[in-house]
Amino acid sequence: MAKKIGKVGVIGAGQMGNGIAHVCALGGHDVYFMDVEKDRVQAAMQTIDRNMGRQVSRERITEAEKKKALKRIVTGTTPDGFADCALVVEAVTEDEQVKKEVYKELCPVLAPDCLLATNTSSISITRLGAQTDRPGLFLGMHFMNPVPVMELVELIRGIATEPETFETAREFAAALGKIPVSAEDFPAFIVNRILLPMINEAVYTLYEGVGSVEAIDHAMKLGAHHPMGPLELADFIGLDICLAVMNVLHEGLADSKYRPCPLLVKYVEADWLGRKTGRGFYDYSGDEPVPTR
Numbered sequence: 001m002a003k004k005i006g007k008v009g010v011i012g013a014g015q016m017g018n019g020i021a022h023v024c025a026l027g028g029h030d031v032y033f034m035d036v037e038k039d040r041v042q043a044a045m046q047t048i049d050r051n052m053g054r055q056v057s058r059e060r061i062t063e064a065e066k067k068k069a070l071k072r073i074v075t076g077t078t079p080d081g082f083a084d085c086a087l088v089v090e091a092v093t094e095d096e097q098v099k100k101e102v103y104k105e106l107c108p109v110l111a112p113d114c115l116l117a118t119n120t121s122s123i124s125i126t127r128l129g130a131q132t133d134r135p136g137l138f139l140g141m142h143f144m145n146p147v148p149v150m151e152l153v154e155l156i157r158g159i160a161t162e163p164e165t166f167e168t169a170r171e172f173a174a175a176l177g178k179i180p181v182s183a184e185d186f187p188a189f190i191v192n193r194i195l196l197p198m199i200n201e202a203v204y205t206l207y208e209g210v211g212s213v214e215a216i217d218h219a220m221k222l223g224a225h226h227p228m229g230p231l232e233l234a235d236f237i238g239l240d241i242c243l244a245v246m247n248v249l250h251e252g253l254a255d256s257k258y259r260p261c262p263l264l265v266k267y268v269e270a271d272w273l274g275r276k277t278g279r280g281f282y283d284y285s286g287d288e289p290v291p292t293r
């Protein structure tokens, strides 16, 4: 039996946290939105305001719905606002140690029946759940970036996740207008397990001189009908994240087919991480992205 979710907590006001708070508030939930960095929450609220504004101008929502949704979000830098939440979604930095510290501080504040979901892209749900006081109420809810636009949520059960927890999360995600897909707790789940090796292969294709950046992206857009070329997409995701996921696949599945391309490693070493640093496989300093190879 699924439980009805009322107030939702979102911890971590980065790229993903703002999108999760956005869709929860639009879905009619009161939201407590927290980050240790005050500036991050303020910047995230501006992003939410801007993104909802875009939805208004495209007539997806009304100005009144936007106003109501923004009012539902309360921000803070301490965990006390999570005390009356029915579900908390953790979207802090992709670092197991950081997440572990967060759970240590968060769990004593939560109601005993509060569900706890992590948005991790790659860390074992079972291992993260074991760091909490509620492995049965813990699961993976992997939203896609950008959250307000992407329909999918991967739901991942840890070994201890109770069926009711999973069912509640499934109904909650569906009520937000998302399409939940169930994935087992294996490295990188479904989407990244398939997508990242394809991106890594595109980098190998570049590295071996089979094609230029432009040729590779054009080929996949025109030949496979992908909306973005794989190198463009890598820059959008962040090359550091692409490398981290490949490392998780390589280590977790111990198969050489997941070996990160040395060129991807070099770009990350150079801090050419894609859009967020202004340079990756494209240079973003001008009006239009320019291929760098």
Ligand SMILES: NC(=O)c1ccc[n+]([C@@H]2O[C@H](COP(=O)([O-])OP(=O)(O)OC[C@H]3O[C@@H](n4cnc5c(N)ncnc54)[C@H](O)[C@@H]3O)[C@@H](O)[C@H]2O)c1
Pocket (backbone or CB within 6 Å): 011, 012, 013, 014, 015, 016, 017, 034, 035, 036, 037, 040, 090, 091, 092, 093, 094, 095, 098, 101, 102, 119, 120, 121, 122, 142, 143, 144, 145, 237, 241
């Ligand atoms: N970026 C993506 O495309 C993407 C997609 C799906 C899932 N994810 C996952 O979502 C999670 C967040 O990723 P992101 O890209 O939003 O990261 P991000 O770096 O943009 O944001 C992380 C936020 O966590 C905050 N934080 C760190 N320690 C904290 C603490 N102790 N308490 C509260 N807040 C804390 C940081 O201040 C930062 O604002 C990660 O687990 C990541 O793997 C990311």
